[in-house]
Amino acid sequence: MNNFAHSTDTPTFETAAMVHRTRRRRATLIAGFAAALIVAGGGTALASMTGASQTSAKPAATVDHSKATFLLGGVTKEPIAVDLTGQDLGTAKGQLVKAKLKLGTVVKVNTPNCKPATVVELTPHTPKIVAKGDTVNVKLCAG
Known part of the structure; x- marks a missing residue:
């Protein structure tokens, strides 16, 4: 059993590349959400100024x-x-x-x-x- 447990090499991870990729994805996701909120907020403000939501x-x-x-x-x-x-x-x-x-x-x-x-x-x-x-x-x- 010891021979089997010690026979495979431990995997190596490039942690610097993984962290960089995660940060890049997170930044892209945040920028996308921010752009969507700006567009939605601008449209809402314009609609309320023109009186579209008057009841x-x-x-x-x-x-x-x-x-x-x-x-x-x-x-x-x-x-x-x-x-x-x-x-x-x-x-x-x-x-x-x-x-x-x-x-x-x-x-x-x-x-x-x-x-x-x-x-x-x-x-x-x-x-x-x-x-x-x-x-x-x-x-x-x-x-």
Whole structure:
């Protein structure tokens, strides 16, 4: 039995090569995940800025959407239209913060067929393009 146990040579391992290969694979995997997260995160941020995930009800047709929409410039080649029609003040503030804009004056106005305390008009609005740091004034429905 001793002859059998001592007859084979012990295997040799190139530990330096194994460690190098493992580190290279790990670095590639981490870079791939990071790139995927950046792409997914950028798409999510852009979708939320354009209002794709809005869930609140829109007001009746008497509210002019073009007056409650601003064009955000400097993010992509073409300006991005952000429609805040029918959003409450908290949501509108959040969208302005995401767009790196400042909230100006907030005024309540009487507008027919609109939900109270929702956005009916922004200044400046389309077709004017706003850039980061600009001030946007908001008019809310008085009800």
